[in-house]
Each structure stands twice: as structure tokens, then as C-alpha cells.
Amino acid sequence: MKLTKKEIEHIATLARLKLTDEELKKYGSQLSDVLSYIDQLKEVDTEDTEPTAQVTGLQNVLREDVIEDWDKQEIKEALKMAPEIEDRQIKVKRVLD
Numbered sequence: 584m585k586l587t588k589k590e591i592e593h594i595a596t597l598a599r600l601k602l603t604d605e606e607l608k609k610y611g612s613q614l615s616d617v618l619s620y621i622d623q624l625k626e627v628d629t630e631d632t633e634p635t636a637q638v639t640g641l642q643n644v645l646r647e648d649v650i651e652d653w654d655k656q657e658i659k660e661a662l663k664m665a666p667e668i669e670d671r672q673i674k675v676k677r678v679l680d
Contacts, residue, residue: 584618586611 586594591611595602602610653661665673 584615584622586615586618 588607588611591607591614592602594614595607595610662668662671662673667674
């Protein structure tokens with residue numbers, strides 16, 4: 584599927600990309616190739632193929648998220664092991680800026 588320059592410019596605008604003419608040509612060609620490949624995939628007969636999310640056979644092994652109350656002694660012991668405490672909470676380094 585060959586995209587026109589106008590279509591490529593429109594897609595770039597939707598993606599909020601400011602592309603030079605050279606980039607429009609380069610990425611437009613690549614996007615056209617991807618869409619052509621997708622068109623090829625549409626021709627494959629998948630009538631008897633079950634939809635698949637993953638093929639390893641693995642299953643989700645997560646446990647139920649259950650809140651368990653701690654007694655006061657357990658809380659004291661946990662807070663004693665913390666490197667820094669603020670307002671009875673364990674203070675940690677910032678993860679996000």
C-alpha cells in the first residue's frame with residue numbers, strides 16, 4: 584500500500600511529529616512497506632485458527648492480593664529495620680523525578 588505525501592504528512596501531524604521533507608520520504612516509504620506487509624497478512628486463511636494471546640502454555644500464577652493486619656510488635660520490628668522513618672512510615676529515595 585503506497586501512501587501519498589499528504590497522507591504521510593497527516594499521520595505525522597496526528598503523531599505530533601515535525602518531519603523534514605527527507606524524513607517524510609524516508610519514513611513514508613517505511614510505513615508504506617509495513618502496510619503492504621499487513622495487506623499480505625490479510626490474505627492468509629486463518630479460518631480454522633484459534634485466537635492466541637501467548638503460545639508458551641504458561642498460566643498466570645499470581646496469588647490473590649489480601650491485606651493482612653500486623654500486630655503492634657510486628658510493626659515495631661519492621662520499623663526498627665528501616666534505614667529512615669518519617670511519621671511512622673518507612674522513608675525511601677524518590678523513584679520518579
